[in-house]
Amino acid sequence: MGAAADFDTPISLVTGASRGIGAAVALRLAASGHHVLLTARNELGLSVIAEQCRKAGAASATVLPCDLTDQAAVLQMFNQIKQQHQRLDHLVNAAGMMQDSMLGMTRLADLQALFSLNVSASYQCCQLAARLMSRQKSGNIVNLASKVGESGAIGQSAYAASKAAVSGLTKALAKELGALGIRVNAVAPGFIETDLTAHYSNDQKQQLCQQISLGRTGQADEVAALVQFLCSKNASYISGQIIAIDGGFSL
Secondary structure: OHHHHOOOOOEEEEEOOOOHHHHHHHHHHHHOOOEEEEEOOOHHHHHHHHHHHHHHOOOEEEEOOOOOOOHHHHHHHHHHHHHHHOOOOEEEEOOOOOOOEOHHHOOHHHHHHHHHHHHHHHHHHHHHHHHHHHHHOOEEEEEEOOHHHHHOOOOEHHHHHHHHHHHHHHHHHHHHHHHHOEEEEEEEEOOEEOHHHOOOOHHHHHHHHOOOOOOOOEEHHHHHHHHHHHOOHHHOOOOOOEEEEOOOOOO
């Protein structure tokens, strides 16, 4: 209950916090002194990141294991946040999955799985976070979109569709929630070195780098630095933006 009384210290929920960009974001916010709430399915992975967050300077680091595609479990998690903290200042929707497959080889079950996590789970988290944030007339939501969702890519139609939905959701919520003092933005990474892209061969990466102005792939911490900025007071007038972070891949 102590966190609720400390109004100067932000309370931030990061989904997909056990690995990749989500973990990097959690560590960045921890270094800024936030109370970080970490959620994902992997409880052991979350515990490791939580300990790293404490060492990095987090005011506190709380592990909230949750299957984000389970609507009842997500509702229970937000009820727990409300009971323990009475508010939420930042939501970072970093949980997501990716699939490479041509249109003719994509099963509808795979498409539904992508939308369940990338879109529906993010939507519900936005919905429940907005309820808490509207009580305090302030808040910030950062969604993880993708370069692929903005420009498309061969062999990634299902993934592109799900991330395009995230971009549309972000813009609509920025318009809807702005009057309540809630900012909503998205970051759209290009090729970032995480476990989601670990299956790419060196040859594939080299071919991609030829299309990237900076000539290299990106790192999760570079994306996290942008999210950290969007969660700061320096971004107080930024809302409704889909911000590319792709080394010039989208040029």
